[in-house]
Amino acid sequence: MSQPFRVRMAPSPTGDLHVGSARTALFNFLIARRSGGSFVLRIEDTDAERSDMEKEAGIYDGLRWLGLQWDEGPDVGGPYGPYRQSERHEIHHEAVAALMADGHAYRDYTTAEERAAEREGQRERGEPQRYSGLGRRLTNAQIDERKAAGVVPAVRYRSEPDAVTFDDLVLGSITVGPDDIDDFVIARGDGSALYNMAVVVDDHHMQISHVIRGKDHVSNTFRQVLLYEALDWAPPRFGHLPLVVNERRQKFSKRDGAQWLGDYRAQGYLPEVLCNFLIFLGWAPVDEREIFSLDELVQEFSLQRVNRADAVFDTQRLDHFNGVWIRGLDIDDLAARALPYAAADGLTIGPADHDYFAAALALEQERLSHLNKTAELMDFFFDQDLNPDMRQAKFTKHDPSETAQALVRVSELIAQAESYDDATLEQQMRELAGQLGWKAGDLFMPVRVAVTGRRATPPLFATMEVLGRDRCQVRIQRAVKNLAALTGGSI
RNA sequence: GGGGCAUUCGUCUAGCGGCUUAGGACACCUCCCUCUCAAGGAGGAGAUCGCGGGUUCGAAUCCCGCAUGCCCUACCA
Numbered sequence: 001m002s003q004p005f006r007v008r009m010a011p012s013p014t015g016d017l018h019v020g021s022a023r024t025a026l027f028n029f030l031i032a033r034r035s036g037g038s039f040v041l042r043i044e045d046t047d048a049e050r051s052d053m054e055k056e057a058g059i060y061d062g063l064r065w066l067g068l069q070w071d072e073g074p075d076v077g078g079p080y081g082p083y084r085q086s087e088r089h090e091i092h093h094e095a096v097a098a099l100m101a102d103g104h105a106y107r108d109y110t111t112a113e114e115r116a117a118e119r120e121g122q123r124e125r126g127e128p129q130r131y132s133g134l135g136r137r138l139t140n141a142q143i144d145e146r147k148a149a150g151v152v153p154a155v156r157y158r159s160e161p162d163a164v165t166f167d168d169l170v171l172g173s174i175t176v177g178p179d180d181i182d183d184f185v186i187a188r189g190d191g192s193a194l195y196n197m198a199v200v201v202d203d204h205h206m207q208i209s210h211v212i213r214g215k216d217h218v219s220n221t222f223r224q225v226l227l228y229e230a231l232d233w234a235p236p237r238f239g240h241l242p243l244v245v246n247e248r249r250q251k252f253s254k255r256d257g258a259q260w261l262g263d264y265r266a267q268g269y270l271p272e273v274l275c276n277f278l279i280f281l282g283w284a285p286v287d288e289r290e291i292f293s294l295d296e297l298v299q300e301f302s303l304q305r306v307n308r309a310d311a312v313f314d315t316q317r318l319d320h321f322n323g324v325w326i327r328g329l330d331i332d333d334l335a336a337r338a339l340p341y342a343a344a345d346g347l348t349i350g351p352a353d354h355d356y357f358a359a360a361l362a363l364e365q366e367r368l369s370h371l372n373k374t375a376e377l378m379d380f381f382f383d384q385d386l387n388p389d390m391r392q393a394k395f396t397k398h399d400p401s402e403t404a405q406a407l408v409r410v411s412e413l414i415a416q417a418e419s420y421d422d423a424t425l426e427q428q429m430r431e432l433a434g435q436l437g438w439k440a441g442d443l444f445m446p447v448r449v450a451v452t453g454r455r456a457t458p459p460l461f462a463t464m465e466v467l468g469r470d471r472c473q474v475r476i477q478r479a480v481k482n483l484a485a486l487t488g489g490s491i
Numbered sequence: 492g493g494g495g496c497a498u499u500c501g502u503c504u505a506g507c508g509g510c511u512u513a514g515g516a517c518a519c520c521u522c523c524c525u526c527u528c529a530a531g532g533a534g535g536a537g538a539u540c541g542c543g544g545g546u547u548c549g550a551a552u553c554c555c556g557c558a559u560g561c562c563c564u565a566c567c568a
Contacts, residue, residue, distance in 0.1 A: 129564070174495070214562090216563070310560090314502045317517045320517055456529080460527075
């Protein structure tokens with residue numbers, strides 16, 4: 001990639017970024033950065049009636065969260081604005097007028113009923129359903145009549161019976177036959193430009209050099225190419241990415257659960273992970289590495305290595321990436337990221353508890369699969385009233401009263417330990433197990449349950465060190481009490 | 492109905508005419524490590540490269556046909 005590419009991302013304001021759009025944005029971002037070019041954000045809000053500002057913000061949030069900063073856009077401006085399609089009506093209109101002036105487009109006074117009837121007839125006869133140019137054949141008298149009757153004409157491109165070909169950066173050369181493009185509408189009755197028209201005009205005026213988008217746009221591309229020719233503008237290069245599909249190999253939809261970036265954020269995925277995962281949906285590096293930061297992707301990415309086949313969004317693989325990235329995070333970084341999730345789940349961690357939280361989190365780091373599991377994994381570190389259910393200890397080898405006696409010994413040991421740390425604790429507990437004639441593991445499990453209230457925890461002694469002597473002592477006392485209740489008497 | 496595109500383990504992918512008994516990763520299974528859970532390590536199972544024809548000394552790789560799938564087929568974007 002020698003020339004700086006000017007690429008763009010043109011989402012509709014939906015309030016959040018769709019994962020498919022996020023992926024398209026990623027590819028565009030990478031191409032721009034890699035070539036030293038520009039990444040343009042254009043909001044395609046022409047269809048929207050209501051206030052889009054909030055929905056627009058959702059797009060910004062998603063992009064920023066992923067780390068895909070744009071160089072030009074509605075909020076940051078740029079030399080080719082405005083960057084909101086709804087503010088470009090006049091520019092579109094000029095082009096539509098030009099097309100009409102030189103005969104490439106015409107006003108169509110047919111009615112919706114007439115067009116529907118034509119389609120219906122074609123369908124019944126088993127013919128391809130295409131607009132035959134009804135409006136071109138209306139006589140002046142008919143047109144006057146309709147004008148008088150209040151028919152508001154749409155503007156249609158006047159198609160010629162030629163094949164259209166373009167060379168796609170990903171798909172290669174693509175051709176559509178002469179009969180397969182009809183007189184499509186480029187502007188509504190009210191004069192506003194339709195998608196294909198608006199896109200061509202905007203991309204041209206914004207000097208977009210490469211249009212990289214989803215494969216679902218290839219059929220639009222033929223029309224757009226025609227418009228570029230009619231307008232006598234040099235078209236950009238096109239590159240169509242394979243689609244991200246669900247398990248059933250269809251386009252992602254609401255039925256497929258999480259389809260918005262915000263969903264993934266809420267589920268505790270790291271933005272780095274989304275980038276890392278998404279880029280592998282349709283692209284692979286030259287070697288067999290799998291973990292890439294955005295910066296590394298900028299170095300490695302190449303359009304030539306983009307696939308043509310659609311890719312299934314595999315959540316298990318996403319989860320795996322999340323784990324790898326979480327484990328790779330520096331503990332302070334992880335703590336800063338996990339804190340909001342923990343707080344959202346009701347874990348109150350004041351500034352004074354920060355170090356304690358980080359120390360505990362360090363123990364859970366390799367067990368944390370998603371940031372939103374933080375509280376679930378760590379609440380026992382913060383539960384002042386933890387009241388361990390000792391039945392979890394199972395008592396397969398030693399019954400509750402025996403276990404209680406052992407815990408009393410543990411409590412004494414804790415009280416006397418001159419140094420309350422991982423190594424000392426382990427050494428002394430192993431000694432105690434020996435004195436008791438227990439297998440070490442058989443002693444550790446009830447202690448674990450007593451001190452954490454659960455069976456699955458980080459390594460026991462490191463956990464006890466972080467919890468601290470007092471917390472452990474209190475919890476073991478309670479455990480002994482609970483054990484006594486289980487046996488129905490005292491010990 | 493029409494058009495376009497695609498088709499390598501269940502999934503993401505490597506492969507670009509011989510180096511391939513088709514490589515890696517996720518998930519799965521076994522074992523090791525081990526105080527639990529993870530993480531990690533070592534193995535295993537899993538793809539006649541959609542099917543059928545060609546081209547070639549030789550094809551997952553090139554060509555043709557078929558099948559299947561997806562996308563598009565609006566005065567939506």
